[in-house]
Amino acid sequence: MSTVARNGRDLRLPFVAVLAALAASLPWLLGSYELHAVIVALTFLLPAYGLNLLVGYTGLLSLAQAAFFGIGAYVTALLAIHFQTPFIVNLLASGLIAGLIAFPLGVPALRLRATSFVMCTLGFVIIGQAIAKNWISVTRGDMGLESIPRPSFPLGPFSFTVSTTTGFYYLSLVIAAVATLAVWLIVRSPAGRNMVAIRENETLAESLGVPAWRYKIIVFMIGAAFGGLGGALHAHYLTVVTPLTFQMQYSTTMLVIVLGGGPGTISGVIFGSFLFVGLSEALRVAPELRMIAYGLCLLAIVFRFPRGFAPLIDRAWRWIGGER
Amino acid sequence: MFWTLVEQVLNGIVSGSVYAIVAVGMTMIFGVLRAINFAHGEYYMLGAFGAWVAVEYIDLPYPAAVVIGILVTALIALAVGWLIMQRIVGATAETGVLATLGVALVLQNAVIFIFGGSYKYFNGGYIEPVTIFGFMLAEQRVLIIIVCVLVFLALEAMVKLTWAGKAMRAVSQNPLCCEVVGIDVGKVVLQTFALGACLAALSGALTAPVNVTVYGGMGEIITFKTLPIIIMGGLGNVRGTFFAAMILGVAESLVATYIGLQYRDTVGFATLMLVLMWRPHGLFSTRARF
Numbered sequence: 001m002s003t004v005a006r007n008g009r010d011l012r013l014p015f016v017a018v019l020a021a022l023a024a025s026l027p028w029l030l031g032s033y034e035l036h037a038v039i040v041a042l043t044f045l046l047p048a049y050g051l052n053l054l055v056g057y058t059g060l061l062s063l064a065q066a067a068f069f070g071i072g073a074y075v076t077a078l079l080a081i082h083f084q085t086p087f088i089v090n091l092l093a094s095g096l097i098a099g100l101i102a103f104p105l106g107v108p109a110l111r112l113r114a115t116s117f118v119m120c121t122l123g124f125v126i127i128g129q130a131i132a133k134n135w136i137s138v139t140r141g142d143m144g145l146e147s148i149p150r151p152s153f154p155l156g157p158f159s160f161t162v163s164t165t166t167g168f169y170y171l172s173l174v175i176a177a178v179a180t181l182a183v184w185l186i187v188r189s190p191a192g193r194n195m196v197a198i199r200e201n202e203t204l205a206e207s208l209g210v211p212a213w214r215y216k217i218i219v220f221m222i223g224a225a226f227g228g229l230g231g232a233l234h235a236h237y238l239t240v241v242t243p244l245t246f247q248m249q250y251s252t253t254m255l256v257i258v259l260g261g262g263p264g265t266i267s268g269v270i271f272g273s274f275l276f277v278g279l280s281e282a283l284r285v286a287p288e289l290r291m292i293a294y295g296l297c298l299l300a301i302v303f304r305f306p307r308g309f310a311p312l313i314d315r316a317w318r319w320i321g322g323e324r
Numbered sequence: 325m326f327w328t329l330v331e332q333v334l335n336g337i338v339s340g341s342v343y344a345i346v347a348v349g350m351t352m353i354f355g356v357l358r359a360i361n362f363a364h365g366e367y368y369m370l371g372a373f374g375a376w377v378a379v380e381y382i383d384l385p386y387p388a389a390v391v392i393g394i395l396v397t398a399l400i401a402l403a404v405g406w407l408i409m410q411r412i413v414g415a416t417a418e419t420g421v422l423a424t425l426g427v428a429l430v431l432q433n434a435v436i437f438i439f440g441g442s443y444k445y446f447n448g449g450y451i452e453p454v455t456i457f458g459f460m461l462a463e464q465r466v467l468i469i470i471v472c473v474l475v476f477l478a479l480e481a482m483v484k485l486t487w488a489g490k491a492m493r494a495v496s497q498n499p500l501c502c503e504v505v506g507i508d509v510g511k512v513v514l515q516t517f518a519l520g521a522c523l524a525a526l527s528g529a530l531t532a533p534v535n536v537t538v539y540g541g542m543g544e545i546i547t548f549k550t551l552p553i554i555i556m557g558g559l560g561n562v563r564g565t566f567f568a569a570m571i572l573g574v575a576e577s578l579v580a581t582y583i584g585l586q587y588r589d590t591v592g593f594a595t596l597m598l599v600l601m602w603r604p605h606g607l608f609s610t611r612a613r614f
Binding site for chain 2: 055061108111112113114115116118119120122123126127130133134248252255256259260263288289290291292294295296298299301302303306
């Protein structure tokens with residue numbers, strides 16, 4: 001960076017500070033409905049991060065994210081309802097179980113090439129929904145699981161329960177921040193570079209000693225774990241879980257966030273999450289035309305910004321940094 | 325007991341024929357575009373809706389309604405093909421997925437916007453039962469099987485004998501070489517896409533009397549049923565698609581009868597996964613294009 005010509009006004013630090021201040025004061029700036037949309041965007045950010053590791057960094061186009069989102073939601077709901085476990089336990093258990101379930105699913109699926117892999121992952125969502133619908137003794141079928149308790153933190157004298165929208169916003173913000181840090185650490189580690197090598201040319205990467213198969217299965221599991229975390233947060237926020245949590249539409253929304261935002265970047269995915277969830281909510285002003293407009297926007301973005309918004313964000317970031 | 329089985333297999337062949345006509349278009353489009361068309365079921369829906377409008381508002385007889393359904397779909401498909409599908413040529417798989425998802429959203433919700441989201445009674449077709457070898461089968465179902473066989477024979481003849489068919493095969497093998505020898509890849513893509521959409525529309529218009537109702541969301545289910553079929557059939561393989569569709573149709577019908585109706589819609593993907601574990605490239609060769 002030191003070699004880059006600067007015109008003497010590096011505003012990156014102040015810019016980040018303003019963003020952080022904005023994030024902290026958002027509940028005072030927005031109405032409760034807008035805040036709700038922001039929480040949804042932060043919730044979807046987690047599975048989108050997982051998908052980004054798969055599609056953006058390792059080059060595996062997966063539609064299975066909604067399956068792990070659903071698994072996470074059900075794990076959390078069952079734990080919270082039957083065992084009254086605290087939120088943090090539910091959250092971590094959801095991520096862990098979704099990640100573990102991804103192993104037996106990933107082993108056969110990852111042997112497949114391109115299109116077959118996409119279809120196989122799509123199948124996980126459809127079969128997940130069928131299980132949620134028909135395993136009535138556990139999931140109560142289409143009735144779903146309701147009255148999932150609000151997130152509680154039993155910390156002795158400092159115990160508290162998050163029950164307001166504002167409180168939930170801060171909770172999601174903290175979780176999203178931790179997740180962002182985790183993803184950042186993964187992608188800038190040597191492992192992250194190996195993932196990119198597999199994306200660019202798997203055979204070549206293997207010839208250089210990158211164990212591609214092991215990487216792919218581990219990334220698939222990490223991606224699933226992020227999906228599970230998102231599902232757990234979603235379940236605690238909505239307090240109900242139904243088989244519709246396993247929705248193809250969720251998978252496609254997450255894919256749109258990653259591919260439209262900027263695969264293989266962190267800032268692009270954050271931007272995509274807010275853009276597409278915001279777009280979907282903003283279009284509610286015209287409910288009949290909402291999905292038509294959403295589809296048209298999607299088409300416009302695909303052909304206008306084929307690499308997502310990442311290049312634009314990159315340019316803006318450099319401009320803020322004062323590069324000429 | 326035995327007769328129930330035979331009857332269910334027959335029913336399965338009928339639904340297999342419905343899927344086969346839709347899936348063959350999808351697999352040909354995949355052949356030339358290398359893109360999964362997530363909007364393909366929407367053309368099935370458009371065909372059914374076109375026919376419904378013709379019967380309900382213009383009072384046309386059923387055969388004319390089928391033709392109207394196909395024509396309307398063809399026009400829409402040409403517009404979509406010209407505006408969107410031609411741009412997918414040579415693009416990444418991600419672009420294809422996102423673009424066709426966008427098309428599916430627009431088409432499906434435009435129909436819901438215009439006609440409302442409710443179920444509509446389809447008043448037409450030949451629903452009188454006929455007896456064949458001692459089985460009662462609605463005439464319409466017999467018609468579907470016959471049309472399916474005719475469609476596949478015609479397609480086989482077309483891709484083998486006509487210039488357009490040979491061009492389609494050529495593009496599915498190597499688009500770059502096609503450009504070199506003077507085949508207009510964009511035009512072939514547009515033709516293939518329109519043909520595939522028309523086949524889906526034909527299937528939709530033929531099935532509407534059997535389904536009794538039409539509704540805006542009906543295409544999505546068909547998309548998800550045909551996706552496993554085209555993979556099992558070996559992407560781009562017309563004959564393989566036919567057999568895969570029949571296998572799936574019969575399997576669905578048997579599962580619905582002997583295991584439970586609620587598992588019917590998972591049969592496709594469950595079968596697909598089992599098949600892929602055993603043969604990662606599908607049941608039929610992906611090399612034998614068309």
